[in-house]
Amino acid sequence: xxxxxVAAVVAMLLAALNLRPAVxxxxxxxxxxRADTGLSATAAGMLTxxxxxxxxxxxxxxxxxxxxWGLERALFAALVVLAVGFAVRLVPTTWxxxxxxxxxxxAIGVGNVLLPALVKRDFADRVGLxxxxxxxxxxxxxALAAGLTLPVANAAGLDWRGALATWGVLAVLGALVWAPxxxxxxxxxPTGFRDGGRPAGRRSVxxxxxxWAVTVVMGTQSLSFYATNAWLPEVFVSLGxxxxxxxxxxxLCNLVGIAGSFATPVLGGRMRRxxxxxxxxxxxxxxxxxxxxxxxSVAVLWVVLxxxxxxxxxxxxxxxxxxxxxxxxxxxxxxxxxxSAGYVLAACGPIGVGLAHDxxxxxxxxxxxxxxxxVVQGIAVWFAGRDAHVR
Numbered sequence: 001x002x003x004x005x006v007a008a009v010v011a012m013l014l015a016a017l018n019l020r021p022a023v024x025x026x027x028x029x030x031x032x033x034r035a036d037t038g039l040s041a042t043a044a045g046m047l048t049x050x051x052x053x054x055x056x057x058x059x060x061x062x063x064x065x066x067x068x069w070g071l072e073r074a075l076f077a078a079l080v081v082l083a084v085g086f087a088v089r090l091v092p093t094t095w096x097x098x099x100x101x102x103x104x105x106x107a108i109g110v111g112n113v114l115l116p117a118l119v120k121r122d123f124a125d126r127v128g129l130x131x132x133x134x135x136x137x138x139x140x141x142x143a144l145a146a147g148l149t150l151p152v153a154n155a156a157g158l159d160w161r162g163a164l165a166t167w168g169v170l171a172v173l174g175a176l177v178w179a180p181x182x183x184x185x186x187x188x189x190p191t192g193f194r195d196g197g198r199p200a201g202r203r204s205v206x207x208x209x210x211x212w213a214v215t216v217v218m219g220t221q222s223l224s225f226y227a228t229n230a231w232l233p234e235v236f237v238s239l240g241x242x243x244x245x246x247x248x249x250x251x252l253c254n255l256v257g258i259a260g261s262f263a264t265p266v267l268g269g270r271m272r273r274x275x276x277x278x279x280x281x282x283x284x285x286x287x288x289x290x291x292x293x294x295x296x297s298v299a300v301l302w303v304v305l306x307x308x309x310x311x312x313x314x315x316x317x318x319x320x321x322x323x324x325x326x327x328x329x330x331x332x333x334x335x336x337x338x339x340s341a342g343y344v345l346a347a348c349g350p351i352g353v354g355l356a357h358d359x360x361x362x363x364x365x366x367x368x369x370x371x372x373x374x375v376v377q378g379i380a381v382w383f384a385g386r387d388a389h390v391r
Contacts, residue, residue, distance in 0.1 A: 009133070011177050012118060015075060016137035018082060018174045019111050021145035021167040022104040023051045024229050024254070028150045028247035029160040031237060036160065037094050045354030048230035049347050050098065051105030052222065056343030058109030059336055066114060071121070072178065072185035075114045079175040082107035086168030090161050097161075109343070116318060116335055128269030128319070135261035135315040139254050141170075142229065147251025150244050205333050205390050213384035214320045217278070218338040219345030220377035221313035224285060224370055227349030228253070228306065235363045239296050253303045257311025264312035265319045274323070278316055278381030284309030286374035293367050316381070317342075326389050334390055349373075 026033070026047050034044050065074040085103030088096060115134060123130040145167060153163035205211040232253065233246030241249070264281070268274045288306030292299065321338055325331040349370075356366040 008122060009130075011181060012115060012130075013133060013137040014174050014177055015079065015111060016115055016134050017141040017144075018079060018171050019108050019115075020138055020142040021170060022082065022085065022108060022164075023048055023226065024142045024250075025145040025149045025164055025167055027230055027250060028146060028233050028243060029153075029163060030230070030234055031243055032160045033097075037097070039094075040354075041358050042351060042354040045230060045351040047097070047101055048226055048350035050101050051108060052226050052343055052350070053347035054102060054105030055109040055112055056340050056345075056347060058106050059113050059340035059343065062110045062113035062117075063336060065110065066117065070182075070185045071114055071118055073182040075111060075118070076175060076178040076182035078107045078110040078114065079171055079178055082111075083168050083171040083175060086165050086171060090165050092161065112343075113335060113339055116321065120322065120331055128265045131265040131269075131315060131319050131322075132262040135265065135311070135318060136258045138314060139257040139261045139311045143251050143254035143258065146229070146233075146254055147248055150247045154244075205330065205337050208390045210324060210384065210386075210388055211334055211337055211390045213380050214317070214324055214334060214390075215338045215341050216345075216380035217313075217320060217377060217384050218317040218342030220373050220380060221285075221310065221317055222342055222346035223349035224289075224373055224377070225310050225314065226346055227353045227366075227370060228289075228310070230350040231353050231357070231363075231366070232303075235292065235367070236299065238363055239299070249299060249303050252300070253307035253310070256304050256307035260308040260311030260313075261315045264315040268316060268319055269323075272387045273385055274316060274320065275382055275385035277312075278385045279378055281309045281312040281316060282374050282378040282381060285313065285377070286371050289367050289371045289374065293364055313377070320384050324384065324388065324390050330390055 030044050030047075033039065033047070034041075062074065065077070069077070082104055085100045085105075085107060087100070088103055089100030090096070091100070116131075119130045119134060149163050149166075152158075152166060153160070156162070156166075158166070229250065232250045233243060236246035236249055237243055260281070264277060268277050271277065284305045286309075288302040288304075288309060291302035291305070295302075317338070321335045322331050325334050352369070353366040356369055357363060359365070
């Protein structure tokens with residue numbers, strides 16, 4: 001690894017660690033939030049839906065910021081805005097909660113696109129390894145938020161607003177680490193961030209069936225992840241577990257996801273086709289969800305399967321964006337498409353699960369609908385995992 005490589009890796013992983021807690025930390029607190037604000041399950045689902053929608057809508061903005069400011073400065077700005085969003089959530093009104101949620105979602109939406117571009121630029125010869133480490137950091141941030149939010153709040157005597165705001169400390173730390181890098185960074189855009197987002201003479205990836213297959217893989221795996229992270233603690237509460245136990249089971253789900261996040265790109269990067277490993281991951285997700293419906297008494301087993309499948313799923317989706325593209329320019333465009341349209345699709349997950357629960361009065365229908373999403377993901381990964389490139 002070249003000089004300053006370790007510092008660059010640490011900075012990147014710290015930034016990645018900030019891309020999930022703002023969303024996942026809401027889940028263990030949903031019962032308290034609903035009791036305090038009177039929100040319905042559907043309205044509460046919007047607290048997870050809004051950030052994911054921002055991920056999709058803000059994805060096209062990230063290349064523009066990178067082109068004008070440079071990757072380091074754009075990422076530093078995203079971390080500062082993320083910290084501001086945590087502060088806005090402290091405003092003691094429902095509108096403050098939703099406004100802060102929009103702010104943090106916008107910041108994470110930009111960071112989601114910038115970090116893979118940094119990997120492609122600075123670690124082009126280690127894409128599989130760095131994708132694994134980056135994905136592990138995403139899963140690790142989610143696991144920390146799921147498992148520690150309630151215990152820290154109870155130990156410190158914080159209400160749910162204070163519990164959410166504690167994760168702003170991580171965003172401030174990330175901004176401080178990236179401040180000197182942003183100060184000394186050069187402004188020129190990285191390869192692939194061109195005016196209009198596509199080199200002249202090339203057909204848009206939006207017209208490629210293979211690009212749409214990658215996008216559906218990204219969207220369905222993200223839909224499943226954010227829907228389960230939004231409601232899994234509530235599912236366990238309905239089964240007689242305490243909110244703290246529900247939070248720890250969600251943390252376990254994300255913790256084992258770290259293993260899946262790292263192993264998938266390491267194994268998949270050595271294969272010409274990723275169909276097999278993609279189908280295995282989908283089976284793990286579908287089996288875990290179905291197990292929660294049929295045999296909830298062994299919830300730990302199903303949570304482990306679900307976590308392995310979902311952790312590997314995000315790594316596979318990120319890796320496919322690079323493997324199915326010829327060069328950095330195509331990678332940038334495919335990543336923008338997959339994250340933009342994919343996250344808009346994923347935004348349907350948390351609110352859709354909330355609607356299904358409100359309509360049916362139980363969690364059986366929502367979980368079965370997510371099994372159906374896993375089937376769609378399996379079909380998409382079969383096409384996206386073939387040995388081909390976006391033309």
